[in-house]
Amino acid sequence: MPLHRQISAYFISKISSGAWPPGMRLIPQRELCRQLGVNRSTVVTALGQLAALGLIEGSRGGGTRVAASSRAGASGPDAAARSTGAAGQLGGNWNDYVEEGIHYPNLPAVQAINRLEYEAGLIRLGTGEPAPGLLPGESMRQVLLELAQNPLPPLSYEEPLGSLILRRAVSQELSKNGIEADPSSILITSGALQGLQLIALGLLPRGSTVLLEKPSYLYSIHAFQSAGVKFSGLPMDKDGLLPDQLAAAAIRSKAAMLYTIPSFHNPTGILMDAGRRDALMDIAGGLGLPILEDGAYQDLWLDDRPPNPLKARDREGRVLHLGTLSKAASPGLRIGWIVGPEPVVRRLADIKMQTDYGASSLSQLAAARWLEGGYHEQHLVLLRGKLRQRRDFMLQLLDIHFAGLASWNIPAGGFYIWLSLNGTLSLRRLFKAALQAGVLLNTGDLYDRSDSRHLRLSFAYASEDEMDHGIAALANIINNQMT
Amino acid sequence: MPLHRQISAYFISKISSGAWPPGMRLIPQRELCRQLGVNRSTVVTALGQLAALGLIEGSRGGGTRVAASSRAGASGPDAAARSTGAAGQLGGNWNDYVEEGIHYPNLPAVQAINRLEYEAGLIRLGTGEPAPGLLPGESMRQVLLELAQNPLPPLSYEEPLGSLILRRAVSQELSKNGIEADPSSILITSGALQGLQLIALGLLPRGSTVLLEKPSYLYSIHAFQSAGVKFSGLPMDKDGLLPDQLAAAAIRSKAAMLYTIPSFHNPTGILMDAGRRDALMDIAGGLGLPILEDGAYQDLWLDDRPPNPLKARDREGRVLHLGTLSKAASPGLRIGWIVGPEPVVRRLADIKMQTDYGASSLSQLAAARWLEGGYHEQHLVLLRGKLRQRRDFMLQLLDIHFAGLASWNIPAGGFYIWLSLNGTLSLRRLFKAALQAGVLLNTGDLYDRSDSRHLRLSFAYASEDEMDHGIAALANIINNQMT
Ligand SMILES: Cc1ncc(COP(=O)(O)O)c(C=O)c1O
Ligand SMILES: Cc1ncc(COP(=O)(O)O)c(C=O)c1O
Numbered sequence: 024m025p026l027h028r029q030i031s032a033y034f035i036s037k038i039s040s041g042a043w044p045p046g047m048r049l050i051p052q053r054e055l056c057r058q059l060g061v062n063r064s065t066v067v068t069a070l071g072q073l074a075a076l077g078l079i080e081g082s083r084g085g086g087t088r089v090a091a092s093s094r095a096g097a098s099g100p101d102a103a104a105r106s107t108g109a110a111g112q113l114g115g116n117w118n119d120y121v122e123e124g125i126h127y128p129n130l131p132a133v134q135a136i137n138r139l140e141y142e143a144g145l146i147r148l149g150t151g152e153p154a155p156g157l158l159p160g161e162s163m164r165q166v167l168l169e170l171a172q173n174p175l176p177p178l179s180y181e182e183p184l185g186s187l188i189l190r191r192a193v194s195q196e197l198s199k200n201g202i203e204a205d206p207s208s209i210l211i212t213s214g215a216l217q218g219l220q221l222i223a224l225g226l227l228p229r230g231s232t233v234l235l236e237k238p239s240y241l242y243s244i245h246a247f248q249s250a251g252v253k254f255s256g257l258p259m260d261k262d263g264l265l266p267d268q269l270a271a272a273a274i275r276s277k278a279a280m281l282y283t284i285p286s287f288h289n290p291t292g293i294l295m296d297a298g299r300r301d302a303l304m305d306i307a308g309g310l311g312l313p314i315l316e317d318g319a320y321q322d323l324w325l326d327d328r329p330p331n332p333l334k335a336r337d338r339e340g341r342v343l344h345l346g347t348l349s350k351a352a353s354p355g356l357r358i359g360w361i362v363g364p365e366p367v368v369r370r371l372a373d374i375k376m377q378t379d380y381g382a383s384s385l386s387q388l389a390a391a392r393w394l395e396g397g398y399h400e401q402h403l404v405l406l407r408g409k410l411r412q413r414r415d416f417m418l419q420l421l422d423i424h425f426a427g428l429a430s431w432n433i434p435a436g437g438f439y440i441w442l443s444l445n446g447t448l449s450l451r452r453l454f455k456a457a458l459q460a461g462v463l464l465n466t467g468d469l470y471d472r473s474d475s476r477h478l479r480l481s482f483a484y485a486s487e488d489e490m491d492h493g494i495a496a497l498a499n500i501i502n503n504q505m506t
Numbered sequence: 507m508p509l510h511r512q513i514s515a516y517f518i519s520k521i522s523s524g525a526w527p528p529g530m531r532l533i534p535q536r537e538l539c540r541q542l543g544v545n546r547s548t549v550v551t552a553l554g555q556l557a558a559l560g561l562i563e564g565s566r567g568g569g570t571r572v573a574a575s576s577r578a579g580a581s582g583p584d585a586a587a588r589s590t591g592a593a594g595q596l597g598g599n600w601n602d603y604v605e606e607g608i609h610y611p612n613l614p615a616v617q618a619i620n621r622l623e624y625e626a627g628l629i630r631l632g633t634g635e636p637a638p639g640l641l642p643g644e645s646m647r648q649v650l651l652e653l654a655q656n657p658l659p660p661l662s663y664e665e666p667l668g669s670l671i672l673r674r675a676v677s678q679e680l681s682k683n684g685i686e687a688d689p690s691s692i693l694i695t696s697g698a699l700q701g702l703q704l705i706a707l708g709l710l711p712r713g714s715t716v717l718l719e720k721p722s723y724l725y726s727i728h729a730f731q732s733a734g735v736k737f738s739g740l741p742m743d744k745d746g747l748l749p750d751q752l753a754a755a756a757i758r759s760k761a762a763m764l765y766t767i768p769s770f771h772n773p774t775g776i777l778m779d780a781g782r783r784d785a786l787m788d789i790a791g792g793l794g795l796p797i798l799e800d801g802a803y804q805d806l807w808l809d810d811r812p813p814n815p816l817k818a819r820d821r822e823g824r825v826l827h828l829g830t831l832s833k834a835a836s837p838g839l840r841i842g843w844i845v846g847p848e849p850v851v852r853r854l855a856d857i858k859m860q861t862d863y864g865a866s867s868l869s870q871l872a873a874a875r876w877l878e879g880g881y882h883e884q885h886l887v888l889l890r891g892k893l894r895q896r897r898d899f900m901l902q903l904l905d906i907h908f909a910g911l912a913s914w915n916i917p918a919g920g921f922y923i924w925l926s927l928n929g930t931l932s933l934r935r936l937f938k939a940a941l942q943a944g945v946l947l948n949t950g951d952l953y954d955r956s957d958s959r960h961l962r963l964s965f966a967y968a969s970e971d972e973m974d975h976g977i978a979a980l981a982n983i984i985n986n987q988m989t
Contacts, residue, residue: 037848041823042691044847137666137859155660163661167654175647177638178838183620208525213696217862224732245860249707340524355661355867364527365520376620377728379700383866384838 026061030069038078038089049079049087133243139463146493149465150484151289151438152354157409157483159352159402166392178384183372185211185360186387192394193346193360200321201335202344202362210368212375213382215319215347215359216244222315222343223250225374226367231279233315234272236264238470238477240289240317241282252279256471261432263288263295266302273310280313286329287320287437290470290479294435297330304336314342319350322403324436325411340364348390350438351403358382358390410438413482417490424498428505431480438483444476446505456500462493509544513552521561521572532562532570616726622946629976632948633967634772634921635837640892640966642835645881649872652879661867666855668694668843669870675877676829676843683804684818685827685845693851695858696865698802698830698842699727705798705826706733708857709850714762716798717755719747721953721960723772723800724765735762739954744915746771746778749785756793763796769812770803770920773953773962777918780813787819797825802833805886807919808894823847831873833921834886841865841873893921896965900973907981911988914963921966927959929988939983945976 024032037043050058055066070087073079082088139145184190190206197204212218219241227233229251235241237256247254255276258265264283272278283303285295295303307314316333334344340363347359361371375381393399417440421431429444450466457464467477485493507515520526533541538549553570556562565571622628667673673689680687695701702724710716712734718724720739730737738759741748747766755761766786768778778786790797799816817827823846830842844854858864876882900923904914912927933949940947950960968976 039821040686041821042688042848044823044849047847047849134856137856140665152663155662158660158662160658160660164654164658167650167658171647171650171654175643175650177641177643178646178836179638179641180635180832180837182623203523205525213862213866216860220861249860338522338524340527349663353661353867354663354863357862357864357866364530365525366527366530373617373620377699377732378703379696379840379862380837381840383696383840383869384836385872386866386868389868 027065027068027072030059030061030065031072034069034073035076035078038073043089045089045091047089048082049089051086133469136463136465139458144461145458145463146461146489146496147463147481147484148490148493148497149463149479149481151465151479151481152484153350153406153438154484154486156486157406159398162398162402163353163389163393166389166396166398169392169396170388176388181211181381181384181387183376183381184209184368185381186384186391189358189387189391189394190360192391196394196399197334197344197346197362200318201331204334204362207365208362208368210361210363210372210375211382211387212359212361213357213379214349214354215317215345216246217357217375217378217382218345218359218361218371219244219317220246221361221371221374221378223247223252225371227252227279232276233280233282234269234276234278234312235282236284236288236291238290238467238474239282240284240470242471243469259288259291259293261293263293263299264303266299266306269303269306270310273312278312280315281307282315282317283333284317284319285333286318287323287434287439289320289437290439290465290467290477291441292432292434292437292439293441294329300330300333300336304333304341307341308339312341316342316344318344318346320437321346322351323407323410323438325407325414326435329436334362340367343367348393348399351406352390352393352399356386356390358386410483413487413490414440416487417480417482417494420490420494424494428498428501438481440480440482442478442480444478444501444505447475448501448504448506450475453500453504456504457497460496460500462496464497510548510551510555513542513544513548514555517552517556518559518561526572528572528574530572531565532572534569616952619946619948622941627944628941628946629944629972629979630946630964630967631973631976631980632946632962632964634948634962634964635832635967636834636889636921637967637969639969640889642881642885645885646836646872646876649875649879649881652875653871659871664694664864664867664870666859666864667692667851668864669867669874672841672870672874672877673843675874679877679882680817680827680829680845683801684814687817687845690848691845691851693844693846693855693858694865694870695842695844696840696862697832697837698800698828699729700840700858700861700865701828701842701844701854702727702800703729704844704854704857704861706730706735708854710735710762715759716763716765717752717759717761717795718765719767719771719774721773721950721957722765723767723953725954726952742771742774742776744776746776746782747786749782749789752786752789753793756795761795763798764790765798765800766816767800767802768816769801770806770917770922772803772920773922773948773950773960774924775915775917775920775922776924777812783813783816783819787816787824790824791822795824799825799827801827801829803920804829805834806890806893806921808890808897809918812919817845823850826850831876831882834889835873835876835882839869839873841869893966896970896973897923899970900963900965900977903973903977907977911981911984921964923963923965925961925963927961927984927988930958931984931987931989933958936983936987939987940980943979943983945979947980 052066056063078090079087080090140147187206189211190209193209194204194206223246227250232253232255233247234255234257236259241247255272257268257272263285285300287294314333318332321332332344334342343361343363345361348356361368418433429442431440431442434440450468454464454466465479467474535549539546561573562570563573623630670689672694673692676692677687677689706729710733715736715738716730717738717740719742724730738755740751740755746768768783770777797816801815804815815827817825826844826846828844831839844851901916912925914923914925917923933951937947937949948962950957
C-alpha cells in the first residue's frame with residue numbers, strides 16, 4: 024500500500040471508530056509530517072482523499088477538522104436535531120465540552136512540557152525529578168520481594184487517613200526532623216501535589232488569598248487558581264522570604280494562608296535560615312495566619328543539614344506540613360503526606376475519600392516497607408552524594424559558558440539552580456529555539472508570570488554528557504537572542 | 507497513675523502539640539466514655555482538671571471546646587491581634603477553615619460509614635467491595651514476585667495517559683467485551699471514582715444537568731454536585747432505564763450528559779437488556795446527547811454473559827466508558843480507566859496531571875502484569891463461583907426472614923440486592939438501631955435522597971455466618987419499626 028493510502032486508512036479508522044469525533048481539529052500539516060516522518064506532498068495527498076470522502080473539512084478558524092457530517096447516521100432527521108442541539112446544552116458535541124468544565128487547563132507551556140518529556144532524545148535541563156539512574160530500582164525490587172515473600176494483606180480500600188502502618192513509619196521519619204506527630208495527625212496522599220489539591224478544595228473559600236514566595240512552584244500548577252484562590256507574591260533574598268514584609272502584606276490582602284517552601288525552594292533553590300524561620304513563626308503567630316509548609320526537598324541537603332522545618336517549631340497547630348517520597352525515593356509511588364491538626368486532617372481525608380478513595384494500597388505497603396526497612400536512610404546517603412556531584416558539574420559548566428551572560432546561586436540542596444540572565448529576551452522564543460536544538464527548558468515565567476529573565480535549571484535529571492552538550496547549546500542560543 | 511489523670515495527660519499532650527487546636531470541638535462525653543471504655547465520672551473528673559487549667563471551656567453551641575486561650579503565647583499583644591483576626595480572613599483559625607472550601611463534605615451518613623467500616627466486629631451488610639477472602643492475595647503475590655524477579659523499571663512519573671503497557675493490556679481486555687479502543691483512547695485513573703471526578707471537573711460547566719437512573723451510585727458521592735452540576739433522575743424497571751422517557755427528560759432539562767450503569771446497576775443490581783441498550787443509543791444519537799457509561803460491574807455476571815457495553819455499540823465517539831479493577835481484582839490497587847474520543851481523554855489527562863501527576867506506577871505495573879499474565883481471567887472464574895454461592899445464600903436468608911416484610915430482585919451479577927420494604931420507616935432510625943445491634947447498613951436514601959423504604963444489601967462482603975446472623979437481626983428490627 025502506498026504511503027498516502029496507509030495514512031488515509033489510519034485516519035479513516037480513527038474517524039469511523041469515533042476516536043476522532045466530528046468537529047475534532049486535526050494537528051497542523053507540518054506537525055503531521057514531523058510525527059509521521061513523511062514529506063508534505065504525501066500528507067496533502069492523503070488529506071485530499073479524506074476530503075473527497077467527506078470525512079474532513081476546512082474549519083472556520085483555519086486548519087482542518089473531522090467533518091461534522093462524517094457519521095453515517097448524520098444525514099437523517101437525527102442530524103437536524105443534533106445540529107440544533109435539541110438536548111445537549113452545548114450542542115451535544117464532546118469537542119465543545121473539552122473547552123468547558125470548571126478546571127483550568129494547564130498552561131500551554133506546561134502541557135507542552137508534560138508531552139515533550141516523553142519524547143526520546145531531548146535533553147531535559149529543567150526536569151524536576153531524579154534521573155532514572157538515581158532512582159533506587161534495586162532496593163525497590165528488594166522491597167517488593169519482601170512483600171511477596173510474606174502473605175500479602177488483601178489489597179482492600181484503605182481507611183480514610185491511609186494505612187496505619189505507613190502513617191506510623193511516616194511519624195517516625197518526621198521525628199528525625201523534629202516534628203512530633205501522631206499517626207492521627209497524618210493523612211497519606213497520592214503525592215504532595217494531591218495534598219495541595221485537597222487543601223485548595225477543602226479549606227479555602229473562593230476569592231481568598233494565599234501569600235507565597237515569588238517566584239514559586241505554586242504558580243506553575245493550577246490547584247489553587249482552579250479553586251478560585253488568588254495569589255499575592257512576597258519577595259525573597261538569598262536567605263528566603265523577607266519576614267518584615269509579611270505582616271503588611273497579610274493585612275493588606277486579608278490573606279487566608281501563607282504557602283512557603285523553606286528548604287531548597289522550587290524554583291530558586293534558596294534555603295531559609297533558622298532566624299528567618301523563627302521570625303516567620305512569630306509574625307504568623309501574631310497575625311493568626313495559618314501556614315502551609317511544603318517540605319518536598321527537606322531531606323535533600325547537599326552540604327549541611329538544614330534547620331528544622333517550621334512544623335517542628337509549631338505548638339499551636341498553625342502549620343500544615345507537606346512531605347513526599349517523590350523527590351528522594353520514587354515519584355511513581357505517588358506517596359505523600361499532610362501533617363496538621365486532627366480536625367483539619369480529617370476534613371481533608373473526607374474529601375480524599377470523595378476524590379479517589381485513597382492512595383494505592385500497594386504503594387502504601389511498599390512505602391511503609393521502604394521507610395521501616397531502613398532503605399530510605401541508606402538511599403538518601405547515596406543520592407546526596409550523586410546529586411552533589413551533579414550540582415558541582417553543572418556549576419562548572421555554568422562558569423565556563425555563562426560567565427558574563429548570567430548570574431546564579433549555589434544551592435545547598437534540592438535540584439535547582441536559578442539562572443538570572445544579564446539581559447531580557449522572549450522566554451517563549453528561547454523555549455522554542457532550545458527545543459529546535461533538542462533542549463527542553465523550564466523557563467522562569469512558569470513560576471512567575473511576569474518573569475522574562477530566569478531559567479530553572481535542574482541538575483537532577485540530565486546526564487553529565489547531556490548537561491555538557493545542553494548548557495553549551497543553551498549559552499549559544501541565549502547569546503544570539505539576548506538584547 | 508489513676509485513670510482520670512491518664513486521660514487528662516493525653517488531652518494535654520494533644521492540646522499542647524497543636525494537634526487539637528484552639529477552638530476545636532471535643533467529642534461528646536458519652537462517646538468519649540464509649541471510646542475509652544471508662545465510666546462517666548472518670549471522664550468528668552479528667553475534664554474538670556483540664557477546665558481548671560484553662561485548657562478547655564464550654565462552647566456557645568453546647569459541648570466543650572479547646573480553649574481559645576489555651577496557647578502559651580496567647581496572652582500577649584499577639585492574642586489581641588489574633589482575636590480581631592487582623593490578617594486571617596477567617597479569623598486565622600483552622601477550625602473555621604474546616605467549614606469552608608468549595609468541596610462539599612460527604613453526607614454525614616457516608617462519613618459515618620467510611621469511619622465505621624474500620625471498626626472491628628461490625629457485620630457489614632451493605633459494603634460494596636469484595637470480602638478480603640475474595641481478593642486474590644496469592645496471585646497478587648505471584649504478580650509481585652514476577653515484578654521483583656526482573657529488573658524493576660524506575661518508578662518515575664508516568665506519561666499523562668498512564669503507562670503504555672497497561673493501556674495496551676486494558677485495550678486487549680476491552681476487546682473481549684466488543685470495545686475497540688487504541689491505547690491513545692484510554693486514560694488510566696486512580697479508580698473509576700477519580701474518572702468521575704475528572705469528568706465532573708473537566709467537561710461540565712457549572713449549572714449543567716446530568717440525567718441518571720434514580721436511584722444511582724452517583725447520588726452517594728459528591729463529585730458532580732461539588733462541581734455545581736445538577737441531577738435529573740429517570741425511572742427504571744427490571745430491564746433498566748426506560749428509554750421512552752429519555753428524550754422528553756433530556757430536552758426539558760437541557761441535559762449535558764446521561765450517566766448510566768447498564769450492567770448490574772449500583773444500588774439495584776438491575777441489568778439493562780440488549781434491546782434497551784440499542785434503543786438508548788438510538789435516542790441519544792438523535793438527541794446529540796453524550797453518554798457516560800459506568801462499567802464497574804460489567805465482568806461480574808453470575809448467570810449469563812451480559813449484552814455488550816454501550817461503548818461497543820458506539821461509532822460516533824458518543825460514549826465515555828469507565829472501567830475499574832476494584833470490583834473484580836483489588837480495590838486497593840486504585841486502577842481504573844476512561845475510554846473515549848482522543849481529544850476528550852487528552853483534556854482529562856491534563857487535569858489528572860494537575861491533580862496528582864497520575865496513578866501509582868507500581869500499581870500500574872502490577873495491574874498490567876495481572877491482566878497480561880492471565881491472572882485476571884482465572885480469578886474472575888473463581889470469583890463468579892463464590893459470588894454466585896453468596897448471592898444464593900443471601901436470597902435463601904431473605905426468603906426465610908423477609909417474606910411478607912419486603913420484596914427484592916434476583917440479581918444476575920454484581921454485588922447487590924435491592925430490598926424494597928413493604929412499609930415505610932425512618933431510615934435514619936433503622937440505621938442507628940442496626941448499628942446498636944452490630945449491623946452496618948447502606949440505606950436507600952444514600953442513592954436517592956427521597957427514598958424511605960429501600961436497603962442496598964451486598965452479598966460480596968459479609969461472611970455466611972455474618973449474613974445469617976445479620977439478616978435475622980435486621981428482620982427483627984424492621985419488624986419492630988415498620989408501620
Ligand atoms: C515544591 C514541590 N511541592 C510538591 C511537589 C509535588 O510532588 P509530588 O506530588 O510528586 O509529591 C513538587 C514536585 O514537583 C514540588 O517541587
Ligand atoms: C458504579 C460504580 N462506579 C464506580 C465506583 C468506583 O470504584 P473505584 O474508584 O474503586 O474504581 C464504584 C464503587 O463503589 C461503583 O459502584
